[in-house]
């Protein structure tokens with residue numbers, strides 16, 4: 003709630019000309035965004051320096067005023083960075099906090115900075131710059147996660163594990179191949195990030211309130227100074243667009259969904275029942291009551307962060323839905339969603355990269371599990387097609403009978419005596435035992451993108467070169 007009720011009644015210094023009294027305390031509270039948009043201070047100051055420099059270059063303000071403005075803005079930047087800046091809620095947002103301080107520092111020249119601009123294009127600029135930097139950071143973090151998986155894949159290109167469908171043992175695969183599945187997923191996330199950077203790489207500043215401006219500004223100059231490819235082309239769209247934020251959140255939601263699947267697998271794999279991996283002490287926690295426990299809390303929290311990120315995406319889509327063009331104050335609610343999702347995503351990627359690098363893989367447990375559950379049944383069927391000339395459907399039927407027999411005897415397929423197999427189909431010879439091992443099964447799956455170690459190594463080489 004508002005801390006003080008008296009000060010707020012004074013008229014606003016930015017638009018006081020039109021107002022006889024200041025806002026109600028509740029008005030101030032609902033209106034202020036400084037509590038969260040102060041995060042945009044560096045972008046705000048960068049944008050203002052580029053704007054003032056352009057105004058002077060175009061002869062709209064004097065070089066002298068521009069110098070004062072730039073000097074003052076740099077002073078404010080160091081004040082904020084060193085924690086010596088007092089943010090005021092009465093000044094509503096980062097833009098007005100900076101401008102008011104500038105007036106205190108340099109006097110009347112500060113009043114010229116807001117020529118040919120509005121907070122509408124200013125906030126669009128600051129937020130775009132912030133999201134662009136966050137996307138660049140996300141790209142790097144995903145590259146780190148991909149690298150961690152490539153290293154584990156290389157190490158385990160030959161380690162056999164059960165592949166699952168419906169979380170039921172399906173066919174043997176290699177752990178390296180499974181790791182490479184995540185490389186593909188996070189690789190797609192990374193290319194979505196790259197596309198999003200291209201999409202948002204247009205400078206909004208100079209759209210002004212919504213209609214552009216009568217001052218002879220140079221929007222190409224500010225675009226270039228701020229590292230954008232070009233200026234946006236429609237001033238109305240520019241101040242009403244938040245697609246760049248929604249794209250960030252969509253990408254975060256998809257990446258978060260991928261991370262949650264990995265998190266779930268780590269939770270399952272690290273149970274004593276599976277025992278496929280052991281998490282390092284650095285990435286697990288103990289129990290305050292059960293001394294034997296080692297819990298995958300980080301993986302569980304990564305799984306949960308996905309919920310927050312999805313919430314942010316739905317929130318911003320809902321905030322923007324049905325808004326008339328151009329700017330509406332609803333749009334101020336965009337930032338917290340993006341900030342929160344960005345923090346969650348960064349943490350989730352960092353935690354996963356650490357876990358993947360640190361976890362110990364129990365190849366013996368994986369191999370033992372790979373051989374159970376009749377995982378090489380498809381190999382037997384394929385052998386019958388290849389060596390005995392059976393149509394696949396018939397081979398499937400014959401194999402089904404062999405599985406049923408093994409099940410009734412409580413043994414593996416490879417443990418059935420040849421006489422049993424021949425009783426099911428006379429063309430089966432002892433050569434069949436060559437394909438019933440899990441190693442033979444994975445080695446045979448050399449189709450492009452398949453699980454054979456040779457193929458996994460080819461995919462690793464592809465991704466190493468791709469980075």
Ligand code: ARG
Nearest residue numbers: 035039095121122125333334
């Ligand atoms: N704090 C505002 C926001 O985040 C800045 C833009 C305000 N513009 C306005 N016309 N009230 O959206």
